[in-house]
Amino acid sequence: MMNDLQFLTWVRGPGLDIAIGIFLLGVLWRLFEIYSLGRKPDLSAPRHASGASGLHTVFRRSLPPPGMLKRSPVSYIGGYVFHFGLAVVVFLFAPHILLITNLTGLSWPGLPSQFVDLAAVVTMAAMVVVLADRINKPAKRFLSTFEDWFTWAVTFLPVLTGWMAVQHLLLPYTLMLAIHILSVEILLVVLPFTKLFHAFTLFGSRWYNGRVNGHKGVPV
Amino acid sequence: MSLDAIPVHVINTTPAEPGLSGNALPLLREISELLRRLLETGETGTIDLSALPLTPADLDWLQDKLGEGEIAVTLQANGESTLNETACSGVWWVVHRNTQGAVTTQFIEVAWVPELVKAHPQDVKIGQESLELLISDL
Amino acid sequence: MQGPLIDTLARQGITRRTFLKYCATLASMMALPPSAGLAMAEALAATRRPSVIWLPFQECTGCTESITRSHSPTLEAMIFDMISLDYQETLMAAAGFQAEEALHNAMKDNMGKYLLIVDGSIPLGLDGAYSCIGGRSNLEILKEAAEGAAAIIAMGSCASFGGIPKANPNPTGAVSVSDIFTDKPIVNIPGCPPIPAVITGVLAHYLTFGTLPELDDKKRPKAFYGETIHDRCYRRPFYDQGKFAKTFDDEGARRGWCLFELGCKGPVTYNACATEKWNGGTSWPVESGHGCLGCSEPDFWDGGGFYKALSMPADPLKIGAVAAVVGAAVGVGVSVVNRVKKGAAKSAHETTDLADLEK
Known part of the structure; x- marks a missing residue:
């Protein structure tokens, strides 16, 4: 024991080694696989329309289309808040930076x-609201699969355990810190093989869609 | 070699004066309650200030409110201790220091006379015996 | 047997008031109610000096040094006037057969009443042959002495958790006292060495109330091991502000900033150094500019390096590069398979014309 x-x-030590190993293996595997798929060249003459290009789409898709913010405020605002919160917590907490420095320089x-x-608390609140919305809205609930619930949990747990460790809640700090790091390792292992891989493919796929439709003269 | 020769400059940020925590006011009520008990039953009471979440500002505030009394006792016993009466008779501010002069503990004692000031009967007896001896030798 | 303790103290020039003050401080330190100081002083002053047997096993004598060289003029040592230390190899004048006799007499005369202090871990490898005293293994001696002990005090990290002898690869098969006994009252006082005031605090508590102080799940007195070094550290505000010393000689180090990045184990170490300090309250490791090693935690020696920050990898990553290459290779392999499939589908493609559809 x-x-x-x-x-x-x-x-x-070993846990981190294994997790980062699987993470790198998975990320490179999937990136190579996805980007080598290729598509048939579109032989039709390109049509030009303003705002129809890969780059335009990359940015445009970050903004809600007209009317959508009103129809689905939780998805947009909650989504924004928790993504930015996550970025702050992950990349601007001194011990996290130290780890990244140690690994990458x-x-x-x-x-x-x-x-x-504060960012951790806001992030968790936003994530809980987004989850509640997913449960409450029949359409969202209908579209949700096991993977959606699972990825929510593996994203939420590192934030929760990290915050609890810092706040000395429930368990002794040492144990809570270890659980926190373990939860991050689970996230690292799971990330390349689930929808969480959007962290790597988000902008690529937007650019791809924008480009294909741009060729047809459709700003998407 | 003096400490100044070492290029280490530790800034002691003893809770950078975070101000009053609000924990000092209830203490005044507790002291008043202890005084009432002293008057009614003669029972003494002690509050361990080191065991309470008080900021330096809280202690200053408390000391300021209790004021200075007429009696100040200094005890030399493995470092200096001061047992000072506050403006409030029967309330004593007791500070124990070690031989380096650092405060080890602080109490508020509610008593006619602090326990430490009283002479112990055994010690008095020893004193009396040695005095008798002295007189018989004269 | 000597008379009450207060007389012994008086002969050494320690006055009653000095003793009262000491007890008041001790009680405050142990988070006991203020009235306990007086109770302690009364009980201790009249105490009949219980027998204490101190057994050293795989240890370095640092724990003995810590307690015997505490405050000047050994105020902590005062507590040792309250006990009858019947066996302590380093301190006793007797040696050889006389020493062994003292041990057995003390055990026989005080059966079921004596306190047993153990420092050092107990080797179980090679039937305990790694450490023997008088031709008997440590385990054998400990089991015999524990039989009639009222309580066992595991002094220092080795006796509490195995300490340095148990460090990887643990050549002697060292274990802690609580690894051997499960049915005895044991109090662990970890630290390498433990803080003298903690040792005397536990002894005073036992002498006054006849019980061990309140313990946590690792059998440590809660009064001293209730909070981490980090939470009581005077450098904590710098941690919260994100101000860290990056080397032992940079601007941050000179200004006394947080030592987290230099490997301080304060956040995961439960001990009272930050408040009790060392050498009569002079200083303590973090105040002297070095991070906490976590010496009072189990297996601190194998905690991934003293100079590696807690958030850094404990070991260098070994499989990362290989995994990256394997991942890339798998990705390329899969894409080749995909292309072959696509090619096959293309070549198997047959054009359909109107005639086919009308068939």
């Missing part, structure tokens, strides 16, 4: 921990 510190040392200044703490 491992004690708390041994557990922590395992997730910081890149470094940048962090935010005071109170700000990150």
Whole structure:
């Protein structure tokens, strides 16, 4: 039976090694696979329309189409809040930056921990609201599969456990920190093989759609 | 070698004066309750200030409110201790320091006389015996 | 047997008020109610000196050094006047057969009443041959002494958790005291070495109330091991502000910023150094500019390196590069398969004309 510190040392050592290994393997595999698929060249004469190009679509898809914000405010606002919150928590908390620096050599200044703490709470609140919306709206619920619930959970858990570790809730800090790191490792392992891979393919696929439709003269 | 020669400059940010925590006011009520008990039953009471979440500002505030009394006792016992009466008779501010002069504990004692100031009967007896001895030698 | 403790103290020039003050501080430190200080002083002053047996196993004598060289003029040592230390190899004058005799006499005379202090871990490898005293293995001696002990105090990280002897690869098969006994009252006082005031606090509590203080799930006294070093650290505000020393000699280090990035284990270490300090309240590791090693935690020696921040990998990544290459290879392989499939589909494609559809 491992004690708390041994557990922590395992997730910081072999656990991290395995998780990052699987993550890199999966990411490269899928990127190579997806981008080598190729499509038949469109032989028709290109039609030009303003705003119809890959680049336009990459940006346009970040904004809600007219009227959609009113019809589905939770999806847009909640989605924005939790994505930005996640970015702040993941990339601007000093210990996280230290890990990234150690792995990649890149470094940048962090935010005071109170700000990150606030961002974590806001992120979790937004994620819970988005989940509640998914459960409440019949159409969303109908379209949801196991993967949707599962990916929500593996994204939510690292934020929750990290915040609980910092706040000293429920479990001793050492154990909670180890669970936090383990939950991140699960996220890393799962990411390349689920819809979470959109972190890598989001802009590529937007550009692709924009380009195909742009050729037909349709701004999408 | 003096400490200044070492290029380390530690800034002690003892809770950068976060101001009043609001924990000092209830203490005044507790002291008043202890005084009432002292008057009614003669029972003494002590509040361990080191065990409470008080900021330095809280302590200053408390000291300011209680004021300074007429009696100030200094005890030299493995470091200096001060047992000072506050403006409120019967309320004593007790500070224990170690030989380096650092505060180890702080109490508020509600008593006619602080426990430490009283002489113990055994010690008095020893004193009396040695005095008798002294007189018989004269 | 000597008289009450207060007389012994008086002979050493320690006055009653010094003793009262000491007890008040001790009680406050252990988070006992203020009235406990007086109760402690009364009980201790009149105490009849219980027998204490101190057994050293796989240890470095650092724990003994810590307690015997505590405050000047050994105020903590005062507590040792309250006990009858009947066996302590390092401190006792007797040696050889006389020492062994003292041990057995103490055990026989105080059966079921004596306190047993253990420092050092117990080797189980090679039938305990790694550490023997008087031709007997540590385990054998411990089991015999534990039989009649009222309680066992595991002094230091080795006795509490196995400590350095148990560090990977643990050549001697070292274990802690609580690995051996499950039915005995045990209190762990981890630390390498433990804080003298913690040792005396536990002894004073036992002498006054006849019980061990409140313990946590690792059998440590809650009063001292209830919070982490990090939570009580005076450098904590710098952590929250994101101000870190990056090396031991940079601007941040000189200004006393947080040592997290230099590998401080304060966040995962439960001990009282930040409040009790060392050497009579002079300083403590973090105040002297070095991060906490986490010496009072189980298996601190194998915690991934003293100078690696907690958020850094404990070991260098080994399979990352290989995995990346394998991933890329699999990706290329799959895409080749896809292209072959596509090619096959293309060549198997037959054109359909109107005549076919009308068939």
